[in-house]
Amino acid sequence: MGLLGNFKRPAKKPKKGPREDLPPEVRRVVEVLRSVKDPETGLDIVDEGLLYGLTVEGSRVQVFLLLARSTPECHFCQSIAVNVQRRILRDIFEVLRKEGFNRVEAYNEIGLLLEEWGDEDGSAGA
Template structure:
């Protein structure tokens, strides 16, 4: 039986996408801004950011976001949107990530 695709399930899957510059996943870094699951889980919208607009691995991270969401059983399409509104800052990180960076 197929599990229901939920925002939490998508968020958990996105924990496998690592920012290579910082060595932490994009969820812990606070880079995932929004997740919408639509069409009974067949379509997912993900809005995410990067630590910097000049990030040289932005295309790679976007591709990883798309691939990881599509790897969830039942998801057929994904729209991964890059946004810099609001601009990312270290205060957006999880408590664990802040601790990791000594903040």
């Protein structure tokens, strides 16, 4: 065996569906969010680990995201990170609206509201 024979490519992990112990409405939202891609990596936000929490109550969804910050000294990197975050949020809101949810809230990893869409009562207007 040659020197490079010791370095094997890791096997690709098969895509798993949502955990079986999750309520059906949460599993449904997780599957819908698999269509949202990180524009930098091309991976969906579920498999990439950006989605770390989800609450579904009727037509209301709260999405909790782990959005890494770039180097504070690099203003260009911060600009890219902000644009990527905006794109991900826009895509999340778009797919959940199409799925029929009337109220969507997105939070970051420390629980701060990033963006929301819809009316307080969940009707999202007429």
